[in-house]
Structures are given as C-alpha cells and as structure tokens.
Amino acid sequence: MFRTAVLRSARTLAQASTRAYQPAVRRPAVTPFITTRISTPAFSISAVRGYASGSGLGQEEVTGRIMDLLKNFDKLSAQSHFTNDLGLDSLDTVEVVMAIEEEFSIEIPDKEADAIHSVSQAVDYIMAQPDGTSTLAAPKTMC
C-alpha cells in the first residue's frame, strides 16, 4: 500500500519534471496522450527502490565487511585462521565472532559460534543464513 503510494507520487513527480523540460510549443502528434502517462524516464524512477525483494548479501560483500572488522591485522587474507594466522587466543576469538554478530545484526548460537575459527568459516556461516531471519532469542540459561 505504502509502496504503491510512493511509486505513484514518484511517477507524478517524474512526469511533472519532464513536462517542465518540454518545449512550450509542440505538436500533439509527437507525444500522444497514452505515452505521456506511461513513458516516465527510467532514471528518475530508479531513485525509488523496493527493499522487499533482493538477493541478500553477496559473498564479496560479506567477506569485505568481515575483513574490515579485522583490518588492523597485517597478514590478513580471506583464508586467515584466527589462532594460527592472526595469533588470537580463545577470548579474542569470542570477541571477533561477537563483532561479526554485531556487524550483521544476528546472534550466533554458542555451538556454532565456537566452530568459527577463520575468516572463511565466518563468511560461510553468514552466507548460510536465511535473509532477515536471525535467531534473536537470547540464551536464557547457561550450561
């Protein structure tokens, strides 16, 4: 409903703007009535973007965002192992995984979070998540 309204107003706007650029004197044969209603320029309507659809995150984007979190490390690559390559201890690893959680606004369950030991594993985990359905339930009990 809202989206339809936005699209409609955008189209009206676009039509209004194109109309302003049209010469004052023109022959009606050039722009028939029907086409003025439909032929809105594509570039002006592309500003309105529907976020409902979309293909989610790409592998490059996920890798980029995770690498960005770890950018202070010198020898960082997409294959870096947290402990072996970056020299992180277990507490650091927990913190890195937490930072990844916060970056992607998800909550990784303990078991799975513990299995993430490298950048590529983290990317794989994020890519395996269905879009927008993060597990938001906080752990109430501790083991």
Next chain:
Amino acid sequence: MASKYLSPADVATNKFAVRATYRYLLRATGLAFQNDKPTLLAARSQARASFKTARNLESGGTEASQAVEHAQGVAKILREHVVQGKQVGGAGSEKYKLRIHEETQRLDNDQTKLGKGTVKSFREIKDSVF
C-alpha cells in the same frame, strides 16, 4: 591450564562453558550500554581483564567455577538491573528518560518494599561516577 584430574574431554567442555559465559557477558554489556560507546568499551575491557586474570585457574577447580559463576552474576545484573537514563529538559533538570528494555527486572510493588533500606534510590546515586 591442564588439569590433573579431568579428562581432556571434560576440560574441553569447561573451556566451552567459559567461552559461552564470556560471550553471554559481552552480550549483556551490549544490551546494558547500548549506544554508549565509552561505557561499553570500559565494561568490555574490564570483562576481558577479569577473564584474563582467571585464566590460570585450574580447570574444574572451585575457584574456576566460582569465577564463572561470578561472571554470570555480573551478566545477570547488567541485563536486569542496569537501566540507562538520559537527562531531558536541559541541565539541572530532575527529569530522566529511562530506557527500560525487555529484560529489565520488573517486580510487583509489594515485592519492591522488601528491598527497602538495602537499596539506594536513584537520587542517591545520580551523581556517582563509576
């Protein structure tokens, strides 16, 4: 630290529990100090320092389990008893807007009276520096 009495599997389980506790505590700080970066960072570095000093405790020992319990207690307090407040209406105003979230502990009125005298009112702790 390697244990004299526990099997490697038990030690692994304990390590997992500690890591889970650490994660739980970090999440609690994130909830309690949302949008308050200095406090959040201070809380996290404090958590880290405490875990680091407890690192050499013997796995499966009493001290280690007490330390884990303590961390869980801290996390519980952060989740349920810490509420962020923002002064509204300019400096010197007595009005604060509190961010009470889902996990903030809310009891009945008669239960809160039981704690009278053992707790401090907001007015008393308002100017304290942590």
